[in-house]
Amino acid sequence: MGKKMFAASVLAIGGLTAFSNAMLNIALRRKKTPPQESSSDPKTRALDAWFEQRAVRVTHRNRDNMRLTGWFVLHPGSHRYAVICHGYTNCGRNMRHRGKPFYDMGFNLLMPDARAHGGSDGKMIGMGWPERRDMVEWIYDILKRDPDAKILLYGESMGAATVMMTAGEVLPEQVKLAIEDCGFTSVWDQMKSAIPYLYHIPPYPMLPVASCLSKLRAGYTFREASAIRQVRRCKIPMLFIHGEADDFVPYPMVHRLYEAATCEKQMLTVPKAGHCLSAETAPDVYWNTVRSFVERYIDR
Known part of the structure; x- marks a missing residue:
């Protein structure tokens, strides 16, 4: 190879590496959490008031010595717990609209901020993969509080991938089921x-x-960082949900995930629903399906 070709190759490799690193920074470096906007909508204001009255801040120091934060909503007298996982660049607080229906089903709520999100430590977003270990630790925090807990995992988008990746780990018997909405295969x-x-x-x-x-x-x-590999190892029942009009996490991914899963499973797809909008597009179908799945497995 001549000197000019060698130099050109070095420049090309260097440029590709620099460009790829810039893309990685855009994709995975910590982002600012979107500010919470006030709303004049009565339902939204009622939801905000419900959350402010009941939610308390909780923290956990994980095995990587990162301080993780989240929100806990107590449902007095209940041993049911729903761990609600948010999506990319979101935070636990912003999942209260998904948490409230579970609260109404009698669940205590834990809504963690994923690493590099919200109030949690971290500079790089894990897309669900390192977060799966954090989730297991949060689960054991619940069990320290309540050894009789019956736990479900719920997440959407990156949070759905987190749930699936967590479900492939060895989990305590108190984790009863998982629900993923618009998660990716890997x-x-x-x-x-x-x-x-x-x-x-x-x-x-x-x-x-x-x-x-x-x-x-x-x-x-x-x-x-493969959710599809983890669902092959999953032992708990899982409900797979996806909007058929999702063009961000492509709709065919849910069929690959469902086919890979060897656990007890169910799938709900919603026509005309975009990314993480199935609950808004067909709320009765969505929550009736979720509620039926929960009641089938939570007390087993």
Whole structure:
């Protein structure tokens, strides 16, 4: 190889690495949580008032020595607990509209801020993979409080991936079921889909380089962070939900996840529903399905 070709190759590799690192910064570096906007809608104001009256801040120091925060809503006298996982760049507080229906079913609520979100420590977003270990620790925090707890896991988007990745771990018997809404099959698959969607550029050759850089900076490769692999190991019943008009986490992913799962399972897909909008598009179908699934398994 001549000197000019060698120099050109070095420049190309350097440029690709720099560009991939910039993309990784955009995708995975901590973002500011969107501010909470006031609303004149009576239902929203009532929900806010309900949350403010009951929610208390909780903290947990994880095994990576990160201070994690969340919100806990007590349902006096109940041994039911719903752990509600938020999506990308969101926070636990902003999941109160999903938590309230579970509260009305008699559940205590834990709504954690994922690492690098809300009030939790962290500089790099884990897309559900390192968060699965945090979730297991939150579960054991609940069991320290209440050894008779009956726990369900619920999440949407990145939070749904977190739930699926958690469900593939060895969990205590008190974890009874999981519900995922619009989760992705793996970080690799989601990045492959999202790069053209968000940045209007092809995913290759940047995607493999960004995945390697993620291992160095965030502790995982995109292929390693696989929800589809984890649902194959899942032992608890799981409800898979997806909007059929979801163009961010592609709708076909839910069928791959459902087919991979070897646990007791059910699937709900909602026509014309976009990303994480199934509950808004068909609220009666959504919550009746969720409630039926919960009651089938929570007391087993």
